[in-house]
Amino acid sequence: MHLYDLYKGRDYHIVPTLERIEKAVGYLSLKPSYISLQVGGTNGKGSTCAFLQNILKYHGYRVGWFVSPHLFEERERWRINGENISEDRLSLLVEELRDVFERFELTYFEACTLIALKYFEEEGVDFGVFEVGMGGRWDATRLCQPEVCAITNIQRDHTKWLGKDCESRAIEKLGIYRQGKPLVLGSMRHPLYPKALELCRHEDLHVAGIDFFASGRVEGLKTYMNYKDDLLDIRELELGLWGKHQVDNASLAIRSASLLINLKEEKLRDALKSARWEGRMEIVRKEPLLILDGAHNPDGVARVVSEVKKHLGSITPVFTALKEKEWELSLAYLRELSDKIYLVPVRHHRGEDLNKLYEKAKEQGFRRINLLEEACQVFDLEEGLIVLGSLYLVGEIKEYMARVKDR
Numbered sequence: 001m002h003l004y005d006l007y008k009g010r011d012y013h014i015v016p017t018l019e020r021i022e023k024a025v026g027y028l029s030l031k032p033s034y035i036s037l038q039v040g041g042t043n044g045k046g047s048t049c050a051f052l053q054n055i056l057k058y059h060g061y062r063v064g065w066f067v068s069p070h071l072f073e074e075r076e077r078w079r080i081n082g083e084n085i086s087e088d089r090l091s092l093l094v095e096e097l098r099d100v101f102e103r104f105e106l107t108y109f110e111a112c113t114l115i116a117l118k119y120f121e122e123e124g125v126d127f128g129v130f131e132v133g134m135g136g137r138w139d140a141t142r143l144c145q146p147e148v149c150a151i152t153n154i155q156r157d158h159t160k161w162l163g164k165d166c167e168s169r170a171i172e173k174l175g176i177y178r179q180g181k182p183l184v185l186g187s188m189r190h191p192l193y194p195k196a197l198e199l200c201r202h203e204d205l206h207v208a209g210i211d212f213f214a215s216g217r218v219e220g221l222k223t224y225m226n227y228k229d230d231l232l233d234i235r236e237l238e239l240g241l242w243g244k245h246q247v248d249n250a251s252l253a254i255r256s257a258s259l260l261i262n263l264k265e266e267k268l269r270d271a272l273k274s275a276r277w278e279g280r281m282e283i284v285r286k287e288p289l290l291i292l293d294g295a296h297n298p299d300g301v302a303r304v305v306s307e308v309k310k311h312l313g314s315i316t317p318v319f320t321a322l323k324e325k326e327w328e329l330s331l332a333y334l335r336e337l338s339d340k341i342y343l344v345p346v347r348h349h350r351g352e353d354l355n356k357l358y359e360k361a362k363e364q365g366f367r368r369i370n371l372l373e374e375a376c377q378v379f380d381l382e383e384g385l386i387v388l389g390s391l392y393l394v395g396e397i398k399e400y401m402a403r404v405k406d407r
């Protein structure tokens with residue numbers, strides 16, 4: 001049994017609190033014996049975690065990685081040294097913990113976190129890398145008791161829960177900070193760094209542009225970076241993830257790992273070059289080019305558009321969106337990329353109405369608007385494409401690719 005099957009059709013009233021997960025963890029007497037790292041922020045959390053777990057793995061450690069959300073297969077959420085949990089093991093854990101989920105009325109994400117805590121402990125990992133689900137202050141992943149926390153950036157997302165102004169969102173995300181433990185910040189920009197100075201001990205802060213430095217470039221489909229801090233000065237590191245923005249994510253991972261282990265240059269090079277993160281500027285076809293990216297908020301889409309325009313030139317977007325998301329602005333950014341767009345529905349119950357997407361695309365000035373019936377049709381299109389707007393869309397394409405591969 002998958003956890004998703006257990007929660008299907010059940011709609012717990014979500015109240016932001018740590019009380020439910022704390023009671024469940026206490027009931028099971030779960031206390032991580034491994035060292036945890038927690039990564040929060042608006043964009044780039046997953047990529048930072050991908051680099052981070054690979055760095056630790058390549059240095060010879062056994063690493064648990066808690067991923068959120070999954071693309072098409074729930075087992076993706078719980079990984080050890082990059083390998084998904086097995087079907088049998090997941091079913092066993094769900095059955096074993098089912099009464100606990102119900103006793104404390106855990107949300108789906110809280111139940112996912114509880115499984116991660118128990119699975120990593122049972123498997124005797126050396127490190128656990130946890131990606132924050134949303135915000136930070138009330139996020140269940142805080143129960144991993146991290147030795148190092150990292151925050152990528154503060155941008156616009158989940159405004160219903162985290163606040164409409166950027167300072168409110170910064171306070172929520174800085175809620176993962178543990179006094180006396182390192183907090184690595186990926187940005188000096190307002191409001192993240194100024195708020196951190198207000199809320200955290202200054203000696204706990206490790207800030208990009210102050211304590212560590214990174215620069216990089218994109219050449220075609222390859223990305224390179226230089227990194228420097230008080231101990232390391234390494235140049236021409238090749239990254240396994242594409243895009244100039246990945247330089248920031250990789251540098252955050254390097255600094256976070258260096259606070260816990262001694263980094264070896266050759267192992268670091270291999271780890272960064274081989275890092276993979278499904279559905280994040282993932283090149284799944286080169287001729288013609290097909291890129292999958294999970295950008296689903298305006299800031300993420302704007303960043304992708306800027307990178308693609310600068311380094312790859314003209315490419316046609318394939319777009320969808322979820323209801324209640326601020327996707328109208330995303331369409332405006334995509335118009336800068338092309339006057340042509342493909343719109344596609346997703347099977348998720350919160351998928352936005354295709355006619356509404358069409359009307360907004362017309363308002364934004366797209367001259368050629370094409371409607372697809374399902375995600376897999378992108379493979380029939382003989383042109384350069386970038387798919388974005390929702391991780392659910394990326395997931396449907398990845399699911400189709402897996403089915404074709406298994407035939």
